[in-house]
Amino acid sequence: MNDSGAVSGPDFRPLYAQVRELIIGRMLRGDWRPGDILPSEGRLAAEFGVSQGTVRKALDEMAAQNLVVRRQGLGTFIARHSQQHALFHFFHIRDERGVKELPTGRVLQLRQRKAERAEARRLDLPPRSAVWAMRRLRALRGKPVILERIALPAALFPGLELPLGRDLPDELYVLYQQRFGITVVRAEEKLRAVAADALDAKSLGVAEGTPLLEIDRLARGLDGRPVEWRLSRCNSAHHHYYSEIE
């Protein structure tokens, strides 16, 4: 592997891409867990039999994807979803002035049942697999703004329990990671405008028919497999969804 020509061998992927996969493989196996410090670049290079520059390129890429965090003078760490980070990254609702507020979440319902057809399809599960179905109401400045319907593959979240009916400054993704070892690394969202139905209206305190912003999010784990399907309906009267294009 020291000879750069070896890259043209049976495996055509660049060395740094292979290094990256080796590291992710260890994360998936649980050898390295969120918050752990990695061996230094030099040690990793020696272990994998490549140069330090190659390890560096792999780690730089992973840092750009928020998989690891690098700190000069300290080391490289497996990224951990903090309240702050998860919020910054996955919560895109802001108020009129563009300020992000800390949302609270109140779980209204949580039960295990067989997946509906749409749920099985979106989560890439066999028909009628077991799923957790959750309903949650999120508030900003104490006012209910978002009603969420969440579906989770039950197999990934054994024994899931959550306190019902209390407003908590919870980020579910922190919980997924800490209690079940599942790290959400990316998500796809589809946004629509819809009219509030009776349940939306009651939960959010608006009139039936009020335009709401619907966010359909599929979240994926380290291995790219679906981890959560979340359908949110937001009262966008005093908030909006913020997105940057670069």
Place this chain on the structure above:
Amino acid sequence: MNDSGAVSGPDFRPLYAQVRELIIGRMLRGDWRPGDILPSEGRLAAEFGVSQGTVRKALDEMAAQNLVVRRQGLGTFIARHSQQHALFHFFHIRDERGVKELPTGRVLQLRQRKAERAEARRLDLPPRSAVWAMRRLRALRGKPVILERIALPAALFPGLELPLGRDLPDELYVLYQQRFGITVVRAEEKLRAVAADALDAKSLGVAEGTPLLEIDRLARGLDGRPVEWRLSRCNSAHHHYYSEIE
């Protein structure tokens, strides 16, 4: 500049960041225009008095931001908004199956007038500066789906003319670049759900009060200054806004 210690001098920015700025400066001055090929890494390195690796790091960053396009065996080029690229990058509306369709645009109105207060504020212009005000209707598969209100600083678009009333597969950003040398490099979007007003309803062929997806976009040029403010109202009955979070 050859001595790496020089970086600790009066200018604390890394060399590759300085190289990046030198290159962007030349793009802003018009020395290098969209589509132009840059000198090779080696030549740039010699010219700037740094190593090839440092130029490479600067160019790699710029490629990641779509400012340049690198092609192995060919060279590095100043990025050009093609119809395809602008669409892929800045048009986020998709149909129910997640497929992106080619939209057409019909300019309903285009005139120059004094900026309204909100326009001046968003575009960072002095009050009552001259702006172009445009109204445009965009269709997908021949059906009107998006009504846009667009404001442009008149100073940046002298003599702007557009054919009125015809459906054209136009990307305005391609036009901005080709006719006015203005390259849109990033944009900030705020999304809300709103009820269709009388004009929306008539233009989009929906009932008044129908929930519409409103997209408030501020586009910025190479130098980071606002270039366009666009307020779009979309019928999201058969389409959605797609966004990826990584």
Place this chain on the structure above:
DNA sequence: CAGTGGTCTAGACCACTTA
């Protein structure tokens, strides 16, 4: 102080493109 990542350099071979 020793160890870490951050930056910079120099030089090698490779794959790809055009001519």
Place this chain on the structure above:
DNA sequence: AAGTGGTCTAGACCACTGA
């Protein structure tokens, strides 16, 4: 064949961190 970016290596000095 010549020139380009893509990958990989080796080694240097820097700034930052914690003990």
